[in-house]
Amino acid sequence: MKHHYLLPDISKPGRVGCTLPSLDVPEGSRPPEELLRQELELPEVSEVDLIRYFTALSKLNYGVDSGFYPLGSCTMKYNPKWHEDVAKLSGFAALHPWQPEEQVQGALRLMHELQEYLTEVTGMNATSLVPVAGAHGELAGLFMVKAYHQDRGHKGRTKILLTDSSHGTNPASVAMCGMETGVVASDDKGDLDLKSLDSMMNDEVAALTLTMPSTLGLFDPKIAEIARLVHERGGLLGGDGANLNALMGQAKLGELGFDYVQLNLHKTFSTPHGGGGPGSGPVCAMENLVEFLPTPLVAEEKGSYRFVAPTKSIGRIASFYGNFGVMVKAFAYARSLGPEELKRISEDAVLNANYLKEKLKPYYHLPYDRTCMHEVVFSGKKQKAKGVGTVDIAKRLLDYGLHPPTVYFPLIVSEALMTEPTETESKETLDEYIAAMKEIAGDAAENPDILHSAPHNTPVRRLDEAGAFRQLDVRWEMNGKKK
Amino acid sequence: MPLPYLPHTDADRREMLREIGVSSVEELFEDIPREFRNARFSVPAPLSELELKKELRRLANSNTNPDDYACFLGAGSYRHFIPSTVDHIIGRSEFYTAYTPYQAEVSQGTLQTVYEYQSLVCQLTGMEVSNAGMYDGSTSAAEAAMMACNMTGRSKVAVVATVHPTYRDVLHTYCRGKDLALVTLDAESGDLPPDCACLIIQQPNFFGYFEEMDARVQKAHDGGALVVAIVDPTSLGMFRPPGDYGVDITVGEAQPLGTPTNFGGPYLGIFACRKEYIRRMPGRIVGKTVDVDGRPGYVMTLVTREQYIRRERATSNICTSESLMALAATVYLATLGKAGLRQVAELCYHKAHYAADAISKLKGYSLAFDRPFFKEFAVNCPVPPSQVNKALLDQRIIGGLDISHLVDNSVLLCVTEMNTRQEIDRLVKTLGSL
Numbered sequence: 001m002k003h004h005y006l007l008p009d010i011s012k013p014g015r016v017g018c019t020l021p022s023l024d025v026p027e028g029s030r031p032p033e034e035l036l037r038q039e040l041e042l043p044e045v046s047e048v049d050l051i052r053y054f055t056a057l058s059k060l061n062y063g064v065d066s067g068f069y070p071l072g073s074c075t076m077k078y079n080p081k082w083h084e085d086v087a088k089l090s091g092f093a094a095l096h097p098w099q100p101e102e103q104v105q106g107a108l109r110l111m112h113e114l115q116e117y118l119t120e121v122t123g124m125n126a127t128s129l130v131p132v133a134g135a136h137g138e139l140a141g142l143f144m145v146k147a148y149h150q151d152r153g154h155k156g157r158t159k160i161l162l163t164d165s166s167h168g169t170n171p172a173s174v175a176m177c178g179m180e181t182g183v184v185a186s187d188d189k190g191d192l193d194l195k196s197l198d199s200m201m202n203d204e205v206a207a208l209t210l211t212m213p214s215t216l217g218l219f220d221p222k223i224a225e226i227a228r229l230v231h232e233r234g235g236l237l238g239g240d241g242a243n244l245n246a247l248m249g250q251a252k253l254g255e256l257g258f259d260y261v262q263l264n265l266h267k268t269f270s271t272p273h274g275g276g277g278p279g280s281g282p283v284c285a286m287e288n289l290v291e292f293l294p295t296p297l298v299a300e301e302k303g304s305y306r307f308v309a310p311t312k313s314i315g316r317i318a319s320f321y322g323n324f325g326v327m328v329k330a331f332a333y334a335r336s337l338g339p340e341e342l343k344r345i346s347e348d349a350v351l352n353a354n355y356l357k358e359k360l361k362p363y364y365h366l367p368y369d370r371t372c373m374h375e376v377v378f379s380g381k382k383q384k385a386k387g388v389g390t391v392d393i394a395k396r397l398l399d400y401g402l403h404p405p406t407v408y409f410p411l412i413v414s415e416a417l418m419t420e421p422t423e424t425e426s427k428e429t430l431d432e433y434i435a436a437m438k439e440i441a442g443d444a445a446e447n448p449d450i451l452h453s454a455p456h457n458t459p460v461r462r463l464d465e466a467g468a469f470r471q472l473d474v475r476w477e478m479n480g481k482k483k
Numbered sequence: 484m485p486l487p488y489l490p491h492t493d494a495d496r497r498e499m500l501r502e503i504g505v506s507s508v509e510e511l512f513e514d515i516p517r518e519f520r521n522a523r524f525s526v527p528a529p530l531s532e533l534e535l536k537k538e539l540r541r542l543a544n545s546n547t548n549p550d551d552y553a554c555f556l557g558a559g560s561y562r563h564f565i566p567s568t569v570d571h572i573i574g575r576s577e578f579y580t581a582y583t584p585y586q587a588e589v590s591q592g593t594l595q596t597v598y599e600y601q602s603l604v605c606q607l608t609g610m611e612v613s614n615a616g617m618y619d620g621s622t623s624a625a626e627a628a629m630m631a632c633n634m635t636g637r638s639k640v641a642v643v644a645t646v647h648p649t650y651r652d653v654l655h656t657y658c659r660g661k662d663l664a665l666v667t668l669d670a671e672s673g674d675l676p677p678d679c680a681c682l683i684i685q686q687p688n689f690f691g692y693f694e695e696m697d698a699r700v701q702k703a704h705d706g707g708a709l710v711v712a713i714v715d716p717t718s719l720g721m722f723r724p725p726g727d728y729g730v731d732i733t734v735g736e737a738q739p740l741g742t743p744t745n746f747g748g749p750y751l752g753i754f755a756c757r758k759e760y761i762r763r764m765p766g767r768i769v770g771k772t773v774d775v776d777g778r779p780g781y782v783m784t785l786v787t788r789e790q791y792i793r794r795e796r797a798t799s800n801i802c803t804s805e806s807l808m809a810l811a812a813t814v815y816l817a818t819l820g821k822a823g824l825r826q827v828a829e830l831c832y833h834k835a836h837y838a839a840d841a842i843s844k845l846k847g848y849s850l851a852f853d854r855p856f857f858k859e860f861a862v863n864c865p866v867p868p869s870q871v872n873k874a875l876l877d878q879r880i881i882g883g884l885d886i887s888h889l890v891d892n893s894v895l896l897c898v899t900e901m902n903t904r905q906e907i908d909r910l911v912k913t914l915g916s917l
Contacts, residue, residue, distance in 0.1 A: 024903060025834055028836030028840070047568060054575075061589065062586070062590065063577050066577065093745055096549050099881065121526070146660065168794050169791075181795050250522070252519070320746075324745055326748075332539065347508045351508055354505075461774040461775045465772065
């Protein structure tokens with residue numbers, strides 16, 4: 001099968017991909033003609049062709065199981081195989097969300113224990129498992145902030161402060177809750193600039209949201225002062241928990257002064273990323289925000305479990321109770337970890353990032369030369385001066401069979417290479433990556449053409465993105481029919 | 484307990500610390516003020532794989548498993564046959580352990596399957612363009628409302644009362660969050676208040692019956708509003724697609740396409756619209772292009788709509804979505820194909836009508852709505868639905884959803900190809916005995 005084939009190319013009238021039962025009841029009367037569909041053009045593919053087609057496509061992909069995947073802020077840690085097996089148990093996967101609570105006590109208990117575990121790890125008071133992705137949890141958090149201030153009659157607090165190193169989802173979520181964004185600058189150490197915060201933190205500000213450690217992989221030692229300043233002036237401190245992996249078993253966000261935080265179970269709690277989801281983005285809250293959490297939460301009373309709605313809840317944010325299938329995997333992971341294991345995870349994650357930092361520092365510009373946490377951000381500035389962009393470095397890494405770091409983010413570092421090795425990588429893997437990056441730095445100086453033309457041995461080479469944008473082709477049509 | 488996914492030996496750790504130039508790992512955490520570093524983590528002692536598998540199997544088995552019962556629940560989550568091809572393909576770890584295809588050269592598997600998904604959704608809905616998928620049907624509907632407000636510059640959203648109640652709850656949350664007005668329209672009234680950004684209508688609706696679409700679409704358009712239709716993708720194997728009746732944005736729950744009911748998630752939101760609106764659409768879109776050697780390939784396109792480029796000016800904040808479920812839907816639709824999807828829809832239709840006919844002939848029971856329906860129908864019962872469902876459970880039947888708060892003494896029953904004639908006959912017999 002040629003690899004540029006699409007489903008219509010392997011379709012022929014009369015082929016089928018599976019068998020179905022025949023009708024075992026008498027046919028009912030036909031529905032009114034005007035409701036019926038005239039034609040349905042879908043591919044007709046045999047099972048064997050279909051399996052070969054998708055298997056061939058899977059081989060064009062690179063996942064954590066293929067190799068090192070140091071995508072910064074994405075925490076691409078290994079996903080234990082047995083978690084997949086337990087999530088598929090039919091006593092979980094076949095449950096219908098409308099079954100009465102007494103029929104699903106096992107599922108509710110699992111959710112309740114996961115809530116408790118996440119509440120404890122973050123040092124907060126309650127957790128809602130409903131948000132299905134990080135950005136979804138972030139939006140829920142901002143809805144909570146808005147509801148909190150409205151509840152207290154503070155209608156004028158319509159601004160959310162965030163840092164210039166924040167994730168793109170942060171300002172986008174602010175826009176979705178009808179608020180304005182204010183950007184607090186970073187100082188020359190990469191931390192939040194207190195003077196900038198001091199000048200912006202007025203009675204129009206509803207909250208400051210921070211990623212801790214930041215997207216620069218740095219922990220801000222002034223966190224207590226920041227929290228105090230925000231709280232003194234009537235604001236809330238919100239957390240983007242994308243980088244929780246660095247704090248597991250070390251420090252609690254609640255004790256650091258955060259009022260709420262959204263987590264990413266597909267990052268920190270090891271559930272697979274699925275090529276872009278499903279994720280799970282629980283939101284944890286301190287006492288002042290507990291009653292605003294998205295509904296429902298699971299409550300326990302004398303060993304029986306039921307759904308409850310917080311009294312001032314922002315309401316429903318999804319059809320049902322969150323991505324339960326992801327929760328099962330996160331629960332399996334969480335229950336494999338006691339206090340010591342939690343700590344070892346963050347220790348090894350931080351150790352790995354600092355090891356990469358020290359080993360690669362001579363070859364790549366390090367904008368913030370200090371101890372980092374779970375990720376390290378280099379700049380391709382030196383190479384850029386020789387005409388080699390960070391994109392070229394990333395593409396050249398693909399030739400080595402390695403996935404590149406996150407590139408061109410955070411925005412405050414030029415030519416950024418945001419590298420998060422995670423704790424699941426061995427020293428040998430890190431050394432392999434370091435050797436590749438050294439060679440690439442050498443080639444950038446002496447043989448830049450090999451970087452400009454990279455990658456060379458991937459299924460396709462550099463793709464014409466501008467062309468894709470100019471001449472939009474976002475679907476096929478059967479039989480070449482055009483609308 | 485040593486963990487199989489922490490590969491460092493103590494010797495590795497020592498050597499790495501030496502290379503870093505610190506004497507202990509604690510030194511690496513010194514930016515965290517000392518007062519916060521004594522946090523106690525009161526979590527249970529860790530368990531091994533064997534112990535946890537047992538514990539999880541025990542929890543799973545303690546639930547009432549619909550696979551061991553006859554189940555007639557629907558209302559936004561549907562039990563359909565999933566061919567084994569789906570699980571085997573989405574279970575390939577090249578797909579499920581990858582992330583968002585930021586590096587297109589090593590993500591062609593994900594990117595090409597998204598292109599297939601977008602194409603199949605368009606074929607199915609009759610819409611011109613589709614994105615790569617949203618969280619679920621309800622958030623797709625909320626995002627469609629936001630998009631309609633952005634496009635029309637209006638701040639009022641109209642939703643018909645027959646739309647799924649939890650979808651209306653989610654719409655309410657999003658609208659309140661963004662300071663938009665949400666107006667609920669009477670089931671039978673076709674009139675839209677002035678200055679609405681959009682009309683949101685479900686086909687078939689929450690109660691299972693078909694709405695009269697053409698006139699309502701016309702009226703909404705006359706008032707300058709867009710029309711957002713919420714559809715059940717399985718129904719489109721047999722019934723008119725929204726592209727045929729002039730809908731501007733089509734959304735819906737794609738869970739029925741190859742994803743189990745999963746106690747409510749993960750699911751997948753369909754989002755498709757007219758081509759001219761593509762630049763206002765939320766979520767990822769994959770486009771076809773060529774590489775430097777002229778070979779065909781796929782990339783994420785129109786990325787300037789997305790949050791990591793445009794930040795607060797993005798069309799949505801969505802980033803991680805439900806990519807693997809979109810792959811499941813792709814494999815499902817490709818496996819069933821033209822004939823299979825039609826057959827599934829027809830099985831649902833005829834079995835549901837067989838059940839409805841028999842139940843409506845029982846003394847004390849009647850259909851709550853005398854309208855054409857697909858696979859769901861509301862039934863008025865002679866006794867409270869809670870009592871009905873209790874009696875059914877004794878016969879190993881999970882009954883319909885109790886909707887007494889919406890329609891007096893009624894349950895919403897759903898019949899799909901999963902329900903055999905024997906199951907339906909058992910349901911009817913038990914109902915008749917009450």
